[in-house]
Each structure stands twice: as C-alpha cells, then as structure tokens.
Amino acid sequence: MNADTTIERCPGAAMPARDSNTEVNDGIGTLRQGDRELFEILAVEREHEARLRMRRQRRLARAGDELAAAREAELAQGVSTPALTPDIELELAARDASLGRREEAQRRYEAVLNVLEASTPLGATAAFRLAHLLLEQRQHRNAVDLLERALHGADTSLRPHIEFALAGELDSVRYRGRVQELYEAALLSDHPDLAPGAAVVLGALRESDGDLAMAAHFYELAIRSEHPVHGVDALARLNALMHGRAIQAIGDAMRCVPWPRDTNTVEASERDAARVSHESSPCCQLCSTHAHGHDGHQASSSRQFTLSVPMYGLRTSGVELANASFLLGAITDALALARCELALVTGSLWDGGPWSSALDRRQPGVAAWGKVFDGCDCGHGHGSGRMLRSTDS
Amino acid sequence: MALSDPTDKLDKPTAPMAQEELDALERSLSGLVGGYLTRTRTLAGAVYGLLRAPEGPVRTPQIASAAGVPEHALRRVLDEIDLDEAALRHELVRGLPAHELRALTIETAWIEITPGENGKWRQIISLHAHGEERVLPIGWAVLDVPLPPGSPVRGVVELEIRAVSALVAQAARDYQAQEGSKFGTAARVPVVIRDPAFGPDRALRSALGRLTSEYWIGVNGNDKLEEPLEHEPYEPLEVPASVAELFAPVPSVSIPEPREIRAGTARQGREYLTAGRRDGVAHYGITRPFVASEPGVPLARRPQRRAVKLTELALDLRDTRAAHRLRLTDLRHPKTVGARRLALVASLLEPMRAGVAQVTP
Numbered sequence: 001m002n003a004d005t006t007i008e009r010c011p012g013a014a015m016p017a018r019d020s021n022t023e024v025n026d027g028i029g030t031l032r033q034g035d036r037e038l039f040e041i042l043a044v045e046r047e048h049e050a051r052l053r054m055r056r057q058r059r060l061a062r063a064g065d066e067l068a069a070a071r072e073a074e075l076a077q078g079v080s081t082p083a084l085t086p087d088i089e090l091e092l093a094a095r096d097a098s099l100g101r102r103e104e105a106q107r108r109y110e111a112v113l114n115v116l117e118a119s120t121p122l123g124a125t126a127a128f129r130l131a132h133l134l135l136e137q138r139q140h141r142n143a144v145d146l147l148e149r150a151l152h153g154a155d156t157s158l159r160p161h162i163e164f165a166l167a168g169e170l171d172s173v174r175y176r177g178r179v180q181e182l183y184e185a186a187l188l189s190d191h192p193d194l195a196p197g198a199a200v201v202l203g204a205l206r207e208s209d210g211d212l213a214m215a216a217h218f219y220e221l222a223i224r225s226e227h228p229v230h231g232v233d234a235l236a237r238l239n240a241l242m243h244g245r246a247i248q249a250i251g252d253a254m255r256c257v258p259w260p261r262d263t264n265t266v267e268a269s270e271r272d273a274a275r276v277s278h279e280s281s282p283c284c285q286l287c288s289t290h291a292h293g294h295d296g297h298q299a300s301s302s303r304q305f306t307l308s309v310p311m312y313g314l315r316t317s318g319v320e321l322a323n324a325s326f327l328l329g330a331i332t333d334a335l336a337l338a339r340c341e342l343a344l345v346t347g348s349l350w351d352g353g354p355w356s357s358a359l360d361r362r363q364p365g366v367a368a369w370g371k372v373f374d375g376c377d378c379g380h381g382h383g384s385g386r387m388l389r390s391t392d393s
Numbered sequence: 394m395a396l397s398d399p400t401d402k403l404d405k406p407t408a409p410m411a412q413e414e415l416d417a418l419e420r421s422l423s424g425l426v427g428g429y430l431t432r433t434r435t436l437a438g439a440v441y442g443l444l445r446a447p448e449g450p451v452r453t454p455q456i457a458s459a460a461g462v463p464e465h466a467l468r469r470v471l472d473e474i475d476l477d478e479a480a481l482r483h484e485l486v487r488g489l490p491a492h493e494l495r496a497l498t499i500e501t502a503w504i505e506i507t508p509g510e511n512g513k514w515r516q517i518i519s520l521h522a523h524g525e526e527r528v529l530p531i532g533w534a535v536l537d538v539p540l541p542p543g544s545p546v547r548g549v550v551e552l553e554i555r556a557v558s559a560l561v562a563q564a565a566r567d568y569q570a571q572e573g574s575k576f577g578t579a580a581r582v583p584v585v586i587r588d589p590a591f592g593p594d595r596a597l598r599s600a601l602g603r604l605t606s607e608y609w610i611g612v613n614g615n616d617k618l619e620e621p622l623e624h625e626p627y628e629p630l631e632v633p634a635s636v637a638e639l640f641a642p643v644p645s646v647s648i649p650e651p652r653e654i655r656a657g658t659a660r661q662g663r664e665y666l667t668a669g670r671r672d673g674v675a676h677y678g679i680t681r682p683f684v685a686s687e688p689g690v691p692l693a694r695r696p697q698r699r700a701v702k703l704t705e706l707a708l709d710l711r712d713t714r715a716a717h718r719l720r721l722t723d724l725r726h727p728k729t730v731g732a733r734r735l736a737l738v739a740s741l742l743e744p745m746r747a748g749v750a751q752v753t754p
C-alpha cells in the first residue's frame with residue numbers, strides 16, 4: 001500500500017463550509033452551484049496535499065532535518081484550513097506552541113473550535129490543548145470552562161487527561177465532591193499513568209479529610225498497580241501516614257500516662273534507642289486497669305518500654321513495608337501502656353488493610369483491646385473508637 | 394531435538410533413517426497405536442520412505458517402494474484405518490512437559506499441489522511446543538485450498554482460523570490428559586504466530602482469545618490496522634498509513650513502547666501493537682498480555698511490560714521449519730488425512746533420536 005496515495009477524511013472533519021469567507025480563504029473564489037463538483041475535487045486535492053506535507057514534515061523532523069521539516073510545515077499551512085483538515089490544523093498549532101508562537105497556536109485552536117464543536121473528538125482535543133495554553137497564560141477561568149466543554153466530546157483516550165487536568169484546576173475545598181468525582185473517573189478509566197496518579201491524589205484528599213482508612217485504601221491501589229512513579233509515591237505516603245499516626249498515638253499514650261520528669265532518662269545505644277522508665281499515673285479506670293497488668297498483659301505492663309529513636313522521624317525515603325513489622329513492635333509496647341488510644345488509631349488503619357494479618361500474628365488477643373476501650377470516658381476519646389477485627393469471637 | 398545448535402539443526406533436513414531406527418520406531422509405534430505388526434511396520438516404513446526419497450516431490454508409490462511395503466497397504470493405513478492419533482500426540486507432548494514450556498508456536502507452509510491457473514494449494518499448519526532446550530511439533534493440520542497463499546477470501550481465512558484454533562485447543566487437551574491438574578499451574582503458555590500471513594485479522598485474535606490468555610500474532614509492516622489506537626493528547630491525529638509508520642524507526646536493540654489497541658469504551662482484554670528487530674529485520678505483531686490483578690487495582694504499565702516480554706519472546710523463538718525438515722512439503726499424498734498422520738508419525742523421529750521421548754528403543 002502506498003501511504004502517500006491514501007486519502008482519508010478525518011472522522012471529525014466537516015465538509016468544507018459553504019459561506020463565502022471560507023471559500024475566499026480556500027482560494028476558490030465564488031463558485032456557482034454548478035461548480036460544486038469542481039469545488040469538491042479541489043477540496044480533495046487540497047486536503048491530500050496538506051496531509052502529504054504534514055506526513056513529510058513528520059518524517060523529516062524524525063530524521064533530524066529541521067529546516068526541510070519547517071519548509072514542509074509552511075507548505076502545509078498554505079493549503080490547510082480548519083474546515084478541511086482540522087487535524088492538520090491541530091498539529092500545526094501544537095508545532096506553533098512548541099516553537100513559542102503562542103498567539104498563532106491559540107488562533108489555530110480557536111479556529112478549529114469555531115468550525116467543530118467541543119462535543120466532537122477533534123473539537124475536544126482542540127479545547128483541551130487550548131486550555132493548556134490558557135493555563136500557561138494564567139487564564140484559569142477560561143481554561144476550566146474549556147476543559148468542562150472538552151469533557152463532553154472527549155474519546156476514551158482523551159477523557160482521563162481532561163478529568164485529571166480539570167480536577168487539578170478546581171478548588172479542592174470548594175468543589176471537593178466534583179474534584180473527587182473527576183479523580184475517581186480517572187481512576188476507573190484505568191489509564192496506564194493517570195489511574196494510579198488519581199489513586200494517589202484521592203488518597204491524599206482522604207488523608208486531609210482525616211479518613212485514614214480510605215486514604216490507605218487508595219494508596220494501596222496505587223502501590224499494587226506497581227506503577228514506577230505513582231506506586232513508589234503512594235508507598236512513601238502510606239509509610240508517612242503510618243509513622244505519623246503511630247507517633248501521634250504514642251504521644252497520646254504518653255499524655256494519657258504522664259511521665260515524671262525526674263525519672264525520664266535517655267540512654268545512648270547502637271540503635272539510638274530511648275529507654276524510658278516511668279511511673280504510670282492513670283487518668284481513667286481503663287488505663288488504670290491496664291497499668292496494673294490485667295487481662296494477661298503482664299509483660300507489657302512492666303512500666304518500662306523501649307522506643308527506637310528513628311521512629312520519631314518521618315522518614316519518607318527508603319521506607320519499606322517491612323518497616324511495618326518493626327513499627328508494630330514499637331506500637332505494641334506503647335499499646336501496652338495505652339492500648340485504648342492506639343486501638344482507636346490502628347482500628348481505622350488496619351481493619352482489613354495489609355497490616356491486619358501482621359497484627360493478628362503478633363497479637364492473638366487483639367480484639368480484646370478493642371473491647372477494653374469501649375465505654376471509656378476518660379476524655380481522650382477512647383469510648384468513641386472503632387473496634388478492631390473480632391478475631392477472638 | 395536438542396536446540397543446543399538451533400541455527401544448524403533447524404535449517405537442515407532431517408537425516409534419513411537407518412535400518413535400526415526404523416526397527417526402533419516400529420517397536421515404539423507398536424506400543425502406541427496397538428500391536429498390529431503390519432500396521433506399525435507400514436507407518437514406520439512411510440517415514441523411512443519419505444526421508445529416503447530423492448529430492449523433489451515425493452508420491453505415495455515412491456514411499457511404498459522405498460519402505461518395501463505394498464502401496465495399497467500404505468494408502469489404507471494412512472487414509473482409512475482407525476488410528477489412535479491422540480496416543481501419538483500424547484507421546485509428543487510427553488517429550489516436553491508443561492512446566493518447561495515457553496510458548497506454543499504456529500507455523501504454516503504452502504505447497505502447490507496442482508500448478509497452473511486453476512491450481513490447487515495445500516497448507517500445512519503445525520503447532521510446536523518450545524522449551525528452553527528443545528522444540529517439538531505436537532500437532533498438525535493440513536488444508537487443501539483452491540487459492541494461493543495470502544488470498545483475502547473470507548472462507549479460506551476462516552478455514553485457517555478454525556484449524557489454528559483446533560490445534561491450540563487440542564494441545565491444551567493433550568497436556569491436560571498427560572499432566573492432569575499439574576497442567577493447571579503451567580497453563581499460561583503464550584501462543585505465538587510469527588508468520589505475518591494471518592495479518593491483523595480480528596477473527597483469529599478473538600478465536601485465540603477464547604482459548605489462551607496470551608498470544609502474539611505477527612503482522613506485516615505495511616498492514617493497516619482497522620481499529621484505532623489509544624493516543625496521547627499531543628500526538629498527531631492522522632491515522633498512520635501503516636503499522637511500520639507507527640514505529641519508524643524500530644530501534645535495533647530495545648523494544649519500543651507497545652501501542653494499545655482501543656477496544657470499545659473499556660480497557661478490557663487489552664491488545665497491543667508491538668515491534669522489534671531480529672537480525673536487523675523489523676518485525677511487528679499484535680499481542681494480548683495477561684496480567685493478574687485484583688478488582689479495582691489499576692493495571693497501570695504492567696500490560697505494557699508484559700507485552701514487551703512477549704515480543705522479546707516471539708523474536709527470540711526460531712522458526713522450526715518442521716514441515717520442510719521432515720520433507721512434508723515434498724509430500725504429494727492425495728488425501729489430507731494421510732498427510733496429517735504421516736506428519737504426526739514423522740514428528741516422533743526427532744524426539745526419539747534426541748532421547749527425549751519415551752519412544753526410544
């Protein structure tokens with residue numbers, strides 16, 4: 001098949017417009033009704049030449065012959081019109097934009113949008129690209145309007161790009177529902193890059209809402225997608241979330257059981273561990289119950305616990321899931337002091353998450369902790385906490 | 394057949410059989426298709442006669458004469474009697490267990506049976522099991538068609554597709570019969586059709602898609618894909634004139650990023666157009682990779698990565714040219730059933746020589 005002799009009409013291309021302006025632009029002049037056939041032939045020839053020139057331009061550009069490629073692009077510009085070859089116009093506009101000729105690019109995109117509605121695939125592409133140009137010029141409102149219009153005509157390839165771009169431009173506080181909806185649509189599109197990216201953003205949004213279980217869920221989706229960029233990003237975020245919550249939980253635990261200042265010591269060791277020895281001063285009946293080592297946690301209630309110093313830092317680089325096990329060890333120690341506080345946190349994080357199995361392995365009586373804090377009225381919110389998984393039922 | 398030196402062995406015709414090998418094959422066949430002495434002797438003799446015949450077209454009388462068996466007996470054994478072909482195939486399958494399988498490949502060879510304008514053509518389709526160290530033909534289909542290769546006649550293409558599908562399904566059944574539940578764990582074996590003769594035919598892809606989770610089908614560089622491809626927002630919107638234009642220039646070392654073929658509105662059952670070079674020549678194919686994923690988890694770039702792996706595999710596999718090596722392209726047996734049976738029996742010879750099949754004496 002000879003590629004150069006193939007003439008195709010782009011699916012979104014309209015037939016040449018009949019108004020006089022377009023005809024003058026086409027160089028055909030005023031044609032009588034009887035010249036319609038000739039007009040069609042001329043239009044086909046022009047379309048063919050425009051495509052041929054752009055094909056050559058692409059080949060020359062690929063071969064590195066920029067001068068010849070530029071010449072072919074100019075020749076294509078001479079014969080291409082928005083009505084006849086809108087796809088070539090879009091290509092020429094993208095070329096203008098990449099060469100820094102923004103006004104020219106914008107004019108071409110607008111001309112295509114005048115001929116084709118944004119509800120057609122080509123029109124949607126024009127609107128999307130024009131929106132990008134406008135965003136560069138900080139015309140935020142116009143760009144958002146264009147993206148909204150483009151959404152109606154976009155095909156399955158373009159749609160996730162528009163959804164992602166639009167969600168990124170909308171105010172995530174004011175239009176929270178709409179933003180989440182757009183990111184969820186991008187996630188459902190299963191686009192190779194945008195879907196995992198949307199999962200990460202959705203996780204971040206849920207994290208900022210305080211919905212840690214859903215945040216972890218979305219991060220896990222991105223991690224399991226094994227995307228080289230977003231998967232790693234999600235992993236770091238999930239670890240940071242875990243660390244942050246653990247630190248907060250430990251802090252809460254320490255507030256729950258205040259430390260006597262004079263007995264607080266930090267010993268240097270190979271792992272910079274801080275061994276803290278203190279007397280417990282329970283603030284509520286539940287803490288008191290625990291502090292006295294009820295329900296079989298004698299070893300943990302020895303009023304001493306060890307925490308690794310690096311745990312206090314939010315190390316987001318090089319953090320791996322394996323750390324969760326170590327983290328659990330530390331949390332378990334803390335949990336022995338203020339299990340209700342931690343159960344409150346971990347219950348929302350681990351219920352059904354990847355750590356639930358690790359937790360079950362380490363702590364056969366995990367659900368018992370959940371039961372303890374239910375009904376606590378110490379003022380630390382123990383009573384409102386969620387139950388952990390009922391593994392002891 | 395050991396593949397320690399594939400380039401040498403795959404390009405050379407199979408060596409003629411010695412008398413001892415004839416006896417060994419006869420004894421083995423006796424164990425496989427029943428203890429009829431005359432039948433097994435005739436079958437083994439047919440292979441012996443085919444490989445011993447002088448160069449050029451080989452007809453049934455020549456084979457019978459070289460094998461020292463009556464011609465009518467040879468015709469009867471090949472074309473008429475009830476022969477347990479499944480037993481022969483199972484023996485072949487046993488030579489390469491499922492856990493050693495890298496891929497199943499389909500190859501086609503054409504013979505001009507009756508020359509001239511109103512000629513008749515025969516298509517020999519073979520299915521091969523590729524392992525790390527050896528490759529075996531494990532299934533054959535022979536079709537007589539009134540048109541030369543590449544004829545875009547719907548009926549002929551459909552016939553080919555049915556034959557290919559039947560071979561793949563048969564191989565799965567043979568492995569299942571041999572290995573039972575063990576085959577289940579190794580069942581994800583890609584089917585590779587490197588020959589671009591089938592083109593980007595959607596019917597073939599659909600048929601294979603129902604039978605196997607992964608496939609790679611060769612296409613010509615100047616083929617034009619009828620289905621649209623997924624594209625990025627700043628890509629040229631003009632439909633490429635050919636597959637080759639999409640990938641030009643194909644890198645000499647690496648596999649370029651596969652292009653996803655758009656399938657309706659959902660990205661399910663994704664297929665990819667891929668390209669790669671082997672021995673300096675660009676090859677193109679359509680592949681469907683399999684990626685296990687939990688519900689809701691984005692597939693991300695895993696299908697692309699698998700598509701690249703499948704392309705590397707397809708380019709790495711050598712054409713076995715089994716029909717040429719076993720001189721089946723010289724065979725002018727009038728009936729397709731006889732040609733198929735002879736191909737099946739002849740396929741036992743190389744595993745027997747390599748000692749990988751249990752048909753060794």
